[in-house]
Amino acid sequence: MTRRIGSGKLVIATHNAGKLKEISALLAPYGVECISAGALGLPEPEETGTTFVENALIKARAAAQGSGIVSLADDSGLSVAALDGRPGVYTADWAERQWFEGEPGRDWYMAMGKVEGLLAQQGPDVDRSAAFHCTLALAWPDGEYAVYEGIAPGSLTWPPRGQLGFGYDPVFVPKGREQTFAEIDSAEKHTISHRADAFAKLVAEQFG
Numbered sequence: 490m491t492r493r494i495g496s497g498k499l500v501i502a503t504h505n506a507g508k509l510k511e512i513s514a515l516l517a518p519y520g521v522e523c524i525s526a527g528a529l530g531l532p533e534p535e536e537t538g539t540t541f542v543e544n545a546l547i548k549a550r551a552a553a554q555g556s557g558i559v560s561l562a563d564d565s566g567l568s569v570a571a572l573d574g575r576p577g578v579y580t581a582d583w584a585e586r587q588w589f590e591g592e593p594g595r596d597w598y599m600a601m602g603k604v605e606g607l608l609a610q611q612g613p614d615v616d617r618s619a620a621f622h623c624t625l626a627l628a629w630p631d632g633e634y635a636v637y638e639g640i641a642p643g644s645l646t647w648p649p650r651g652q653l654g655f656g657y658d659p660v661f662v663p664k665g666r667e668q669t670f671a672e673i674d675s676a677e678k679h680t681i682s683h684r685a686d687a688f689a690k691l692v693a694e695q696f697g
């Protein structure tokens with residue numbers, strides 16, 4: 490029997506504003522009091538894992554230990570079939586502006602262009618299928634944890650389209666749709682996304 494969050498406080502162990510907004514919306518019906526890692530001044534741990542599960546656990550455990558409160562982390566990314574699953578766990582890293590001095594920043598347009606450039610090298614008939622993955626990790630301060638995984642299959646389009654969402658949303662067309670995630674409103678994204686898929690499993694076990 491997995492331990493349950495209950496209706497108390499839950500730290501959302503992310504420093505990504507787009508994710509925080511989506512996670513808060515997905516948890517809104519369940520009466521948990523969400524506090525962000527940023528609001529608590531928790532540092533961003535280094536994501537040294539080589540899998541989504543490892544990185545999600547690193548982030549959830551760091552927040553649980555830093556706050557003393559049960560914490561939820563999301564490690565996610567885009568896996569492109571023709572690129573052998575890249576960028577995968579390095580999806581955020583591909584957007585880092587390494588030549589920038591000082592504050593690190595992310596350039597999503599550059600990152601989407603990098604993916605597209607690698608696909609284009611394989612010619613016009615390249616397989617454009619891709620999938621977003623999301624791993625949610627819950628960690629309690631005493632070391633107990635639970636993991637839930639979700640996936641959203643789809644394909645990549647170019648040029649980017651749409652203003653909604655975050656990250657690589659403007660180039661990702663979920664399976665069975667014509668719009669990109671950045672053209673689909675958030676309520677609908679929450680019925681088909683990788684994050685929604687993982688949350689359905691979390692909700693079934695934690696609040697079912």
Ligand SMILES: O=c1nc[nH]c2c1ncn2[C@H]1C[C@H](O)[C@@H](COP(=O)(O)OP(=O)(O)OP(=O)(O)O)O1
Nearest residue numbers: 503504505563564565566567580581655656657658
């Ligand atoms: O629904 C999504 N729509 C578009 N892009 C997405 C999505 N979900 C993940 N992604 C991309 C961007 C994100 O930056 C990266 C995950 O990297 P990841 O390390 O898990 O997140 P992050 O560094 O942005 O925030 P944090 O680690 O503080 O939770 O994959």
Ligand SMILES: [Mg+2]
Nearest residue numbers: 505536564581
């Ligand atoms: Mg990260």
